[in-house]
Amino acid sequence: MTSNLNTPIADFDVHRDYHSSANTDALCVHHVDININVDFIAQQLSGTVTLFFNRKQTQSVLIIDGRDLFIDNITDLHGQPLAYECEDVNPILGQRWLINVGLLITQVVVHYHTSPKAQGLQWLSAEQTLGKQLPYLFSQSQPINARSWLPLQDSPKARVTFNATVKAPLGLRVVMSANNNPVMPEDGIFTFSMDKPIPTHLLAIAVGDLAFKATGPRSGIYTEPGMLEAAVNEFEDTESMIQVAESLLGPYAWGRYDMIVLPPSFPFGGMENPMLAFMTPTLIAGDKSLVSTVAHELAHSWTGNLVSNATWRDLWLNEGFTTYFTNRIVEAVYGTEQAELEWVIEFGRLQEEIQSMPLVEQTLPANVQHRDPNLAFNRFTYDKASMFVHELESRLGRAAFDVFLLQYVNHFAFTAITTETFIDYAKQTILVEHGDKLSVDELNEWVYGQGLPAWYEGPRSTSFDKVDFALAQFISGTAANQLSITQWRAHHWQYFLSKLPLIVSQAMLLDLDEAFNFTGHHNAEIACDWYRVAVRNLFDPVLPALTEYLCKIGRGKFVRPLFIELQIAGYHQELKAIYAQARPGYHPSLQVQLDTLLQLEPSH
Incomplete structure (x- = not known):
């Protein structure tokens, strides 16, 4: 299904980052010095962050982002206090801190500590780790959670280099998104340096055994x-x-x-x-x-860290090119069949989401300007965008497309771009050099149109023919243990489960489970797909294993759809009980999403 929408919606500024309060167009932070202490007892980071910024316009106020941060004071490099104030924006964006920097200062030192509620940090007790002996901490900054553990301009437009000094309890190792030394220091003090500018959502830390x-x-x-x-x-x-x-x-x-x-x-x-x-x-x-x-x-x-999205509306530039590029790597390392299988599974995920997602959400640019940027992470910014890149390869031919791809990455390396920047670049390159193979209307239909273009047929793989045959036999009454499953890979099983009818009898589900041991399967993808089928058909025998799965795994890709299936199927009491048991082990950012999605009050 498509629309006639061939131009971007014009009721907002496509170059503005709606998920940051920072005034990056005027005063833009370019380097950060981090000096912090890791306190597992208080579940907080504390210390200083020094922000080095460039002056692009004559302004006397530096604006930075924060969420649930406690700022103790702000000074210049000489320790002289600077005036500042905090303003609440909303629960998603958090606060904005306005720092009076006059007209000469280009560095400020922020003394701060984090909240135990910081959405960008998860503090695990020793009992929650594999070793059961030492606690663990890790961050997740994407999309806008860096501001919950560092005071900064939390926007992909504000690429920064950084140095860091981190003190942790003895016996624990600290690693960051920078150079890491495998040799443990004896004093518990770790130092890091990232000399290439990165988007703030790529700032990361982990501490543990x-x-x-x-x-x-x-x-x-x-x-x-x-x-x-x-x-x-x-x-x-x-x-x-x-x-x-x-x-x-x-x-x-x-x-x-x-x-x-x-x-x-x-x-x-x-x-x-x-x-x-x-x-x-x-x-x-x-x-x-x-x-x-x-x-x-x-x-x-390359696609995301070298060339980045300027705003969360533009996430598809990261994820679409990367999903395509992933397929090329898999093809080269593991063979054409494996790459085809993954591409077809990817297309199947997209088709499933097309059926449930409102049309207005089915464009490559994510419709999240005034909403939670986590909503940008969907099958359209990943898989529809990947299908678009695959089509570019098909239209141009692989050799010509590879030339374009390399030129594109080199041209925009270490910069953040918008959808419209990409469109302009494509008009100057692809549409000039290969105008007979792709038109501007087709380009715009892919990017701004809803759903998939009417002409797009999607990938297929003959490797799935044997699965289609087995599935047809099973639906016609052949016992599961009589099906030919020779040389099936994990992706064949995923395809089989995804193609089962929406309604499957209890007897057929029991037959499948007894033959193939889906319940408790060691492959998390196959297990998730099976549990979705089972829950949809009220197959109660899976509930104990499903509970264990949801309590053991906190990956949103699995957790969100399974809770939704439980909700749709009417397992309301079971859902509440499972969520109450599982929630304490989930990352804080996922807890917030699930609380909203399931409309459940978090248990404390």
Whole structure:
């Protein structure tokens, strides 16, 4: 379904970041010095942040963002107090701090401490970790949670370099989205430097009982000791992925590509924090079937970290190109069949969301100007945008498209761009050099049109033919254990579950579960897909395992749809009981989203 909308909506400023109060167009922070102490007892960070800013206009007030931050005082570099005031904006954006900097100052020192309620930080007790001996802390700054643990201009438009000194309790390791030294200091004081400008949502920290092992000459894994070997084995192809990515988009600009595998409460599959990508342990399936997320976060090193979205409306520029780029890496490392399978599964997710998402939300630019930017993270900013990039490749031919892609990344490296910046660039490049293959109306229809263009057919893979045949047999009455499942991969099983009828009898569900042991499946993706089918059809035997799953895993991709399925199916009492049990283990940002989504009062 499409619309005739071929131009952007004009009732807002497409260049304004509606999710930051910062006056980056006048006084723009470009460097941050962080000096903080990690206090697990008080569950707070405390110390100073020094903001270095450029003056673009003659203004005497520097405006920064904060949410649930406590600012003790603000001074210049010489310790002289500066006047400041705090204004509440709204619960989503938090507060804005207005600092009187006169007409000469270009640095301010903010003395502050965080709240235990900071949405960008999760404090885990020792009992909530794998090792059960030491506490754990990790951040999640995207999209606008950096302001809850650092006072700064929290906008992707304000790219910053930073230095950091972090003091933690002895025996705990601190890592950040910067250069990390595998050697533990004896005094508990860790120092970091990021000399390349990054968007503020890529500022990251983790503190815990962390071991390290290399996976290649410029990559390695940090995680709890008990998970290290499994993680290294699962992600051993990282160096091969880096080499493939470099062959497409040029040299890797960040030095090292390390990863940290976090506790299960991490709310995302991965987070592309430069030099230290954050990963969920749900990727460790034992067969490398889910490692495309590693490729995805690596791909962000070019599309997202080098070339960034200027506002959260423009998220598709990060995620669409990265999702496409991920598929190219998977194809080169694991083969064409694997890449096709993942592309078809991706398209299936998009088709599912098309059926439930209001039309106005089905454009590439996210309709979030005056709303929670978390709503920008949907299948349209990821998968529709990826389909658009795939179509660009198809129209231009792979060789010509690869030339464009490399030129695009190099042209905008270390800058933040809007949708309209991309459109203008495409008009000057693709539409000039390949005007016979793509028109401006087709370009605008992809970007601003609702749903998918009428001409788009979507990907398919003959590898799914055997699944379609088995599915048809099962629906016609063949017992599950009589189906031919030879050489099925995880993606075949995901496809099978996604193509089951909406209504499946209890007997058929029991037959499937007895034959294939879906309940409690070791692959988190397959388990989630199965639980959705089971809940939708009121298959009560899964409820104990589903409860355990929702209490053990805090990844929003799994948690949100399963709670929604419980709600739609009428499991209201069960939902309340499961959520009350699971909620304390979820990341604070996910707690806030689920409280709103489920309209449940959080239990304390």
